[in-house]
Amino acid sequence: MCFNCVTLTLAPLYPQHRSLIFGVYGGLSVLVTMGWTFMGLVLSHCIILYSVAMVKRKWMCFAAGLASLASIKLEPYNSWQESLVTGSFDLQDILFYGGCGFSIMRCMSFALENCEKKDGNYTFCDLLKYNFYLPFFFFGPIMTFDRYHAQVNNTKLIRKEREMWNITTKALLHLGVILVVDVFFHYLYILTIPSDMKLVTKLSDWCLAGLAYSNLVYDWVKAAVMFGVINTVATLDHLDPPQPPKCITMLYVFAETHFDRGINDWLCKYVYDYIGGDHDKIPKELLATICTFAVTTLWLGPCEVVYIWSFFNCFGLNFELWVAKLFSIPPFSTIEGAMGEAMSRRIRGVFNAANFWAIVLYNVLSLNSLGFAKLVGRRLIFKGFPLSSLSVLLVTYCGVQLVKERERQKALQEDAELVKEKAE
Structure with missing residues (x-):
């Protein structure tokens, strides 16, 4: 509810900065919910895959992405990463694996779309704004980077007929x-x-x-x-x-x-x-x-x-x-x-x-x-x-x-x- 209030209030006022508003609010929410160590872990995956994305080789992006995904799905690497997250509450395990898993898949989408970009590269800020959109962060679904980037940077915010209904x-x-x-x-x-x-x-x-x-x-x-x-x-x-x-x-x-x-x-x-x-x-x-x-x-x-x-x-x-x-x-x-x-x-x-x-x-x-x-x-x-x-x-x-x-x-x-x- 709080997320809706913030985004629905600020995003229409500053449509050119919608992605930044979504990313900052989502990042702060994840930080408050899961703590610094989880945020650092997610950012480390983002930094690694962003670095590989700059090479613009799809096979390298896939290899790095699958290796990162394996690190949270296979022992002993997943237990080691999970132990870094302190605190304990009912949904911690679900939020940990959901947040890490979907983040890696989104980072792979970003890297693969960057390989298709003809002129220059997308920025690290683009990746963070894409990854930390809060409704999708923990549980998905995954919207590929090209679709999200195009939609969130659309400044013409017009509702269709009877859309709110x-x-x-x-x-x-x-x-x-x-x-x-x-x-x-x-x-x-x-x-x-x-x-x-x-x-x-x-x-x-x-x-x-x-x-x-x-x-x-x-x-x-x-x-x-x-x-x-x-x-x-x-x-x-x-x-x-x-x-x-x-x-x-x-x-x-x-x-x-x-x-x-x-x-x-x-x-x-x-x-x-x-x-x-x-x-x-x-x-x-x-x-x-x-x-x-x-x-x-x-x-x-x-x-x-x-x-x-x-x-x-x-x-x-x-x-x-x-x-x-x-x-x-x-x-x-x-x-x-x-x-x-x-x-x-x-x-x-x-x-x-x-x-x-x-x-x-x-x-x-x-x-x-x-x-x-x-x-x-x-x-x-x-x-x-x-x-x-x-x-x-x-x-x-x-x-x-x-x-x-x-x-x-x-x-x-x-x-x-x-x-x-x-x-x-």
Whole structure:
């Protein structure tokens, strides 16, 4: 609230100094919250990566950035750095690793964008103003430096029609969701039940499927509310931040499976799209996904569960491309063309439904435990076959078809509006 008052008061009065106001206030807030040693640690990472950025070699920026990220994700370097931060309070660990991790990713974005700058270099002050924007500092999302720099230095602060109404509505909606979710998950024990394997083994197949799905919904709601609140504050500051994650119920392809759009945008721009190009060639796509999930594994913190999660999601993303390539060549493309659009949509819906449950199983692995994910997979795929397996698949198929129809209608509406704008 204090942050809103300060920024909303000063920023419109001095639009040419908005980035400085945001940076100074954010830096002071971090200093007061975490202390001098944490501030010195973050600044040391900034200085190192800024120095490397001046060389304008992308591989050096990546190497230095990944080394810095490894220093807070791997033992004994992370424990040593954490021990430098004195004091103790409930959120200290979360704020420490969140602040350091997101700072390093932002510094890497700054360094890589500086490599693209044709004339001269960005200044160290630009990096600090970018890194210490308070709403994004501890929990993200990450807005790449080029987007943030362009938006925060825009002096024409004009609100769109009904923008304040939409911001107020979103703020009230997030508050209501926070209260509802807190009550629901306090009494439903969705997160604690999977940890009791004796109890879980006694549940029916449908209960297990619902429990696995509910755990993923919980993680999505948590991410959606957290990023939604942060994005509301950023929108008040005349920024266009990364959007909250897509609803888990609407995910049926691995290419859209991400709970943090900021990290996803960062990885796509600097790793996935940079290496994969147009994503049409299987070898380049394989290399791009391996590199992307290697960075993701380091970001999440290397361990057995993360390794397994990364492997299966990497495989799922590539398998989608392999299947799409296979069905785009004769005789499969000829057969699909002959069967008609409706039948083609139904067949694709079956594959999408299976894909949805693969996404659920792979991500439940990272949310709960390897044992719970194996139990759900074994019960739904093997022991529950054919009744439970086909029943769950049928329900998911119907949901996927509804989602795809909604997306189709939305695309048609957007095309109609575009044609109307061109005609006018």
